[in-house]
Amino acid sequence: MALTRPNPRFLTRTNRIFTSQIRTYAAPGEGTIPPAKKKYVPTSGTYPLGFKAGSAHVGVKPSNTRFDDLALIASDTPCAGAAVFTTNKFQAAPVTVSRDMLKRRKGDGIRAVVVNSGCANAVTGRGGVEDAIAMGQETDKCFAPGSNDQEGSRSIVMSTGVIGQRLPIQKIASKIPTAYANLGDTHDHWLATARAICTTDTFPKLLSRTFRLPSSEQEYRVAGMTKGAGMIHPNMATLLGIICTDAPIAAHPLHQALTSAITKSFNSISIDGDTSTNDTVAMLANGAAGGAPITSTSAPDFPAFQTVLTEFAIDLAKLVIRDGEGATKFVTIRITNAASYTDAHRVASTIARSPLVKTALYGKDANWGRILCATGYAEGVDSVVPEETSVSFLPTDGSPELKLLVRGEPEQVDEQRAASILEHENLEIVVRLSEREGAEAVFWTCDFSHEYVTINGDYRT
Amino acid sequence: MALTRPNPRFLTRTNRIFTSQIRTYAAPGEGTIPPAKKKYVPTSGTYPLGFKAGSAHVGVKPSNTRFDDLALIASDTPCAGAAVFTTNKFQAAPVTVSRDMLKRRKGDGIRAVVVNSGCANAVTGRGGVEDAIAMGQETDKCFAPGSNDQEGSRSIVMSTGVIGQRLPIQKIASKIPTAYANLGDTHDHWLATARAICTTDTFPKLLSRTFRLPSSEQEYRVAGMTKGAGMIHPNMATLLGIICTDAPIAAHPLHQALTSAITKSFNSISIDGDTSTNDTVAMLANGAAGGAPITSTSAPDFPAFQTVLTEFAIDLAKLVIRDGEGATKFVTIRITNAASYTDAHRVASTIARSPLVKTALYGKDANWGRILCATGYAEGVDSVVPEETSVSFLPTDGSPELKLLVRGEPEQVDEQRAASILEHENLEIVVRLSEREGAEAVFWTCDFSHEYVTINGDYRT
Numbered sequence: 028m029a030l031t032r033p034n035p036r037f038l039t040r041t042n043r044i045f046t047s048q049i050r051t052y053a054a055p056g057e058g059t060i061p062p063a064k065k066k067y068v069p070t071s072g073t074y075p076l077g078f079k080a081g082s083a084h085v086g087v088k089p090s091n092t093r094f095d096d097l098a099l100i101a102s103d104t105p106c107a108g109a110a111v112f113t114t115n116k117f118q119a120a121p122v123t124v125s126r127d128m129l130k131r132r133k134g135d136g137i138r139a140v141v142v143n144s145g146c147a148n149a150v151t152g153r154g155g156v157e158d159a160i161a162m163g164q165e166t167d168k169c170f171a172p173g174s175n176d177q178e179g180s181r182s183i184v185m186s187t188g189v190i191g192q193r194l195p196i197q198k199i200a201s202k203i204p205t206a207y208a209n210l211g212d213t214h215d216h217w218l219a220t221a222r223a224i225c226t227t228d229t230f231p232k233l234l235s236r237t238f239r240l241p242s243s244e245q246e247y248r249v250a251g252m253t254k255g256a257g258m259i260h261p262n263m264a265t266l267l268g269i270i271c272t273d274a275p276i277a278a279h280p281l282h283q284a285l286t287s288a289i290t291k292s293f294n295s296i297s298i299d300g301d302t303s304t305n306d307t308v309a310m311l312a313n314g315a316a317g318g319a320p321i322t323s324t325s326a327p328d329f330p331a332f333q334t335v336l337t338e339f340a341i342d343l344a345k346l347v348i349r350d351g352e353g354a355t356k357f358v359t360i361r362i363t364n365a366a367s368y369t370d371a372h373r374v375a376s377t378i379a380r381s382p383l384v385k386t387a388l389y390g391k392d393a394n395w396g397r398i399l400c401a402t403g404y405a406e407g408v409d410s411v412v413p414e415e416t417s418v419s420f421l422p423t424d425g426s427p428e429l430k431l432l433v434r435g436e437p438e439q440v441d442e443q444r445a446a447s448i449l450e451h452e453n454l455e456i457v458v459r460l461s462e463r464e465g466a467e468a469v470f471w472t473c474d475f476s477h478e479y480v481t482i483n484g485d486y487r488t
Numbered sequence: 489m490a491l492t493r494p495n496p497r498f499l500t501r502t503n504r505i506f507t508s509q510i511r512t513y514a515a516p517g518e519g520t521i522p523p524a525k526k527k528y529v530p531t532s533g534t535y536p537l538g539f540k541a542g543s544a545h546v547g548v549k550p551s552n553t554r555f556d557d558l559a560l561i562a563s564d565t566p567c568a569g570a571a572v573f574t575t576n577k578f579q580a581a582p583v584t585v586s587r588d589m590l591k592r593r594k595g596d597g598i599r600a601v602v603v604n605s606g607c608a609n610a611v612t613g614r615g616g617v618e619d620a621i622a623m624g625q626e627t628d629k630c631f632a633p634g635s636n637d638q639e640g641s642r643s644i645v646m647s648t649g650v651i652g653q654r655l656p657i658q659k660i661a662s663k664i665p666t667a668y669a670n671l672g673d674t675h676d677h678w679l680a681t682a683r684a685i686c687t688t689d690t691f692p693k694l695l696s697r698t699f700r701l702p703s704s705e706q707e708y709r710v711a712g713m714t715k716g717a718g719m720i721h722p723n724m725a726t727l728l729g730i731i732c733t734d735a736p737i738a739a740h741p742l743h744q745a746l747t748s749a750i751t752k753s754f755n756s757i758s759i760d761g762d763t764s765t766n767d768t769v770a771m772l773a774n775g776a777a778g779g780a781p782i783t784s785t786s787a788p789d790f791p792a793f794q795t796v797l798t799e800f801a802i803d804l805a806k807l808v809i810r811d812g813e814g815a816t817k818f819v820t821i822r823i824t825n826a827a828s829y830t831d832a833h834r835v836a837s838t839i840a841r842s843p844l845v846k847t848a849l850y851g852k853d854a855n856w857g858r859i860l861c862a863t864g865y866a867e868g869v870d871s872v873v874p875e876e877t878s879v880s881f882l883p884t885d886g887s888p889e890l891k892l893l894v895r896g897e898p899e900q901v902d903e904q905r906a907a908s909i910l911e912h913e914n915l916e917i918v919v920r921l922s923e924r925e926g927a928e929a930v931f932w933t934c935d936f937s938h939e940y941v942t943i944n945g946d947y948r949t
Contacts, residue, residue: 116872117864150860150874150898190857191898382843382936383944390945396651399611403578406867411577413611437611437652475843475945480938483844484851 072235075273077315081209082223087145106313108137109282113306119149134278169207221252245318268308275314292340353478366410371468377405385475393445395431421455533696536734538776542670543684548606567774569598570743574767580610595739682713706779729769736775753801814939825926827871832929838866846936854906856892882916
């Protein structure tokens with residue numbers, strides 16, 4: 028099941044499927060990472076103190092006989108936990124179970140995040156909820172054998188994969204101790220764990236960094252992993268993220284910081300505009316590095332922590348776009364001088380979701396008309412004034428912006444320069460909604476290609 | 489520029505472009521209609537009394553040296569007029585000019601609709617507005633030479649084509665008398681006119697029928713033409729529609745009836761979810777057939793007229809989907825037992841716009857997970873309850889529905905039957921939001937194919 032061996036079925040459909048875009052629709056791949064993506068996979072990292080990561084092979088999908096599909100991230104001590112969940116009405120069992128657990132514990136005393144890939148445990152009724160609860164309980168047992176905690180589980184549960192099928196919960200439960208036994212704090216442990224949560228991702232998504240907060244010289248660490256919007260039969264896209272830090276922050280301010288960071292990161296990316304039933308980003312903070320605790324959002328270090336977390340979450344979220352199905356472009360959409368952040372975010376999101384904009388980018392077409400069109404039909408935005416709107420491309424090579432529309436008037440575009448800007452993988456589109464200072468929102472997206480259609484339309488035929 | 493000669497550039501991109509899908513991005517085509525589409529083009533019709541249609545060749549696009557690109561639909565006498573316009577903030581000059589005219593005249597005393605293809609007169613500033621006014625005035629002159637009506641124009645103006653470019657208004661103005669001279673009431677006149685408003689459409693879209701109203705034995709006629717969401721560089725999709733009837737209905741009830749009909753027809757179709765700057769559907773009613781006038785929405789014949797018009801507009805709107813770019817499927821989405829029509833319409837629209845649903849349909853994949861997922865993230869809908877939701881395919885061959893999900897529980901799907909249902913061009917998806925009686929909304933859409941990407945992404949490269 029090597030990723031580099033193209034399925035001949037794809038090739039009969041179109042001759043433009045690159046080997047790098049071939050994806051298996053099974054369990055996490057072995058990791059033959061496409062050459063163009065290798066630069067996104069770290070070869071080392073600095074991981075938060077007091078956290079360990081590990082994985083194990085379950086074979087959630089019977090066809091997966093080799094690759095780890097169970098991941099465990101654990102804190103050495105009970106710690107603060109928070110999570111942001113999908114807004115989809117059809118919420119998977121692990122989403123409801125994890126939300127209830129965090130609510131019951133008020134985000135305190137959390138020990139672990141346990142994740143299986145290969146089955147989403149979504150649309151599985153009461154039995155699915157019992158499976159998700161059992162998965163959490165089996166994880167708890169590793170930390171406190173024989174205990175029967177009255178407050179219930181201390182583990183956040185996540186699942187990603189096929190929907191409408193029950194988890195093979197006995198198999199999973201029997202391998203949770205193996206994942207626990209495999210826990211470690213090296214880069215290789217973190218990378219293997221990041222790989223175990225993948226589904227159709229072409230590369231594991233892992234980041235780590237250090238930071239300081241204003242009130243001390245203490246060094247802190249934050250690490251995170253995510254998986255992208257890969258499709259699995261019969262399926263939905265699922266985005267998962269797990270972030271850990273050894274900074275000392277209590278559950279309530281952690282929740283506030285995470286919610287705000289997600290708005291500007293995981294809620295500011297779009298591959299195809301679909302929102303899955305399982306989307307979850309969770310965060311653990313164990314304070315293992317010491318230093319002055321952040322106990323509320325009015326603590327002096329809170330704003331700096333908020334900034335660090337937001338930037339980290341943005342970088343993590345961008346990796347999902349780097350692995351967008353069929354994507355050939357990485358596009359930053361910046362809306363400036365808006366009446367409000369909400370307006371700017373809605374316009375950015377509308378442009379990022381427009382199939383006409385996305386196919387034009389794929390076709391390397393400097394099609395400002397489609398960008399303008401999407402700007403004009405963004406729902407719930409009253410502040411767009413055609414005569415004040417400007418559209419530019421910002422090249423990533425540092426050369427000056429290419430103005431396409433200035434205050435509602437089309438520019439004479441240097442088509443050769445436009446074409447050369449669009450040859451690059453990276454592009455920034457800037458839409459100024461007025462000439463006055465105002466709010467700014469940034470969104471990241473990719474293009475719509477033949478490969479997207481092939482990946483999402485053809486693989487069952 | 490025959491439609492049947494493929495551009496070799498397309499073919500290097502993918503080997504799956506069928507000749508029937510090759511579109512010229514120029515003026516209206518000569519009409520080598522793809523064989524599969526011929527059944528949608530009428531060979532005869534019954535047209536409303538007192539209306540005439542005509543066309544002329546302008547060469548709005550210099551590359552168009554042969555095909556009529558100016559259309560005129562005129563009433564023999566001043567009549568009631570109404571129109572529904574795009575909600576896009578970037579409204580093209582003909583949209584603002586026509587809206588102002590109808591407002592000024594309160595929808596009375598209208599004589600004509602004049603349309604050019606090849607240039608949208610959008611994002612053209614003050615000069616563009618002057619061009620649109622001039623286009624209306626030139627049309628007025630045909631009906632009353634030398635007059636200088638204090639209330640201004642009596643003509644609804646529409647443009648479709650390239651945006652950001654000024655109209656060649658002198659050329660257009662000089663050919664309006666030719667279109668007027670070419671006016672006639674035969675089927676051939678109507679069909680030629682329907683063709684002149686086309687851009688990348690692969691067939692002209694024209695319908696006509698007769699109807700009666702409860703209060704008399706009088707026979708009335710309604711005819712209409714539309715053009716689809718074809719793309720033109722640098723461009724936006726534009727949808728135009730023109731409906732004429734010889735029934736006697738005053739401007740105010742006409743406006744009400746049209747607005748309501750559009751909600752269930754042209755606002756219930758989606759090819760790619762983009763909303764253009766030029767979208768306009770206009771209607772004229774001249775009462776030439778006689779009978780009891782409908783002077784208000786409380787007139788006894790109004791409800792029947794409303795029903796006739798809604799059904800007619802639905803059939804006209806469906807033709808746009810039949811010509812969806814790259815489409816291989818015609819999909820009806822029926823949402824039933826909803827808490828409100830608005831909820832049902834929003835859910836239907838969200839499913840119709842989901843790239844994951846649309847690529848699955850293209851791939852003939854009975855992917856209820858994606859349908860459910862879109863149902864769950866429909867914005868502004870609070871009434872979706874997972875445990876009450878059911879999803880089925882309704883085959884068009886009259887065989888029983890294929891249940892995919894029943895009250896939130898996945899069915900064991902007969903994959904062979906699902907595959908055979910999905911082999912057909914037509915498909916109906918039914919989503920029941922509850923087991924209780926409730927509101928119903930119907931939406932029509934098509935799939936997302938490789939051809940869609942090719943048409944919208946590749947043609948400039």
